[in-house]
Amino acid sequence: MASIALVDDDRNILTSVSMVLESEGFEVSTFSDGAAALPVLSRGEVDLAVLDIKMPRMDGMELLRRLRQKNDLPVIFLTSKDEEIDEVLGLRMGADDYVRKPFSQRLLLERIRAVLRRRAARMEEADPDADTIMTRGKLVMDSLRHTVTWDGASISLTVTEFLILQALAQRPGFVKNRDQLMDAAYDDQVYVDDRTIDSHIKRVRKKFKKVDEGFTSIETLYGVGYRYTEV
Numbered sequence: 320m321a322s323i324a325l326v327d328d329d330r331n332i333l334t335s336v337s338m339v340l341e342s343e344g345f346e347v348s349t350f351s352d353g354a355a356a357l358p359v360l361s362r363g364e365v366d367l368a369v370l371d372i373k374m375p376r377m378d379g380m381e382l383l384r385r386l387r388q389k390n391d392l393p394v395i396f397l398t399s400k401d402e403e404i405d406e407v408l409g410l411r412m413g414a415d416d417y418v419r420k421p422f423s424q425r426l427l428l429e430r431i432r433a434v435l436r437r438r439a440a441r442m443e444e445a446d447p448d449a450d451t452i453m454t455r456g457k458l459v460m461d462s463l464r465h466t467v468t469w470d471g472a473s474i475s476l477t478v479t480e481f482l483i484l485q486a487l488a489q490r491p492g493f494v495k496n497r498d499q500l501m502d503a504a505y506d507d508q509v510y511v512d513d514r515t516i517d518s519h520i521k522r523v524r525k526k527f528k529k530v531d532e533g534f535t536s537i538e539t540l541y542g543v544g545y546r547y548t549e550v
Contacts, residue, residue, distance in 0.1 A: 337349055353379060370396055370414075399420050486499070486500055520539075
């Protein structure tokens with residue numbers, strides 16, 4: 320079973336959530352702040368991290384920023400109702416999902432399972448003898464190895480970002496609306512709004528523009544959706 324890291328300065332949350340996850344068979348590690356969690360998460364010793372945004376020493380945003388310099392570990396944010404701006408910023412920084420406090424532990428459990436399923440699906444379902452590499456102009460995506468390159472330069476994408484880009488690039492020139500991208504990137508049991516998809520798209524564009532300032536292959540059709548244009 321997968322290993323989960325819980326990072327929150329609320330001891331009650333750490334205790335109650337870890338009990339639920341362990342009862343479902345997950346291996347759980349708990350940390351009371353980002354500074355304590357960073358070494359373990361950076362070494363890739365867990366499969367997914369659940370991060371509170373507001374913590375002492377190192378908050379969730381800073382922890383995510385440092386993680387994204389090294390790996391694409393799936394991350395779910397815990398946010399308060401008054402942290403709407405932080406939710407958007409977190410998604411732009413590369414979080415895969417967020418759950419608002421106070422939250423149902425069962426809801427968090429389902430979100431965790433959904434993110435893990437999305438990450439594992441390509442590895443479990445891919446035929447090792449099949450061609451898992453998709454090439455669209457300068458873009459090369461390997462779904463089995465979860466790798467992406469643009470004109471030879473490597474780009475690190477989260478699970479959600481990878482699935483959204485893959486959905487767009489599979490049919491260059493065809494428009495995908497937000498509902499279609501939600502279906503491609505999220506489990507049926509998980510609800511996300513339009514803003515979430517938009518935030519992921521902005522994050523993907525930013526990553527590609529770091530290696531190519533002229534990147535324009537993901538086009539926005541206002542009021543309709545997005546499309547990938549092969550270069």
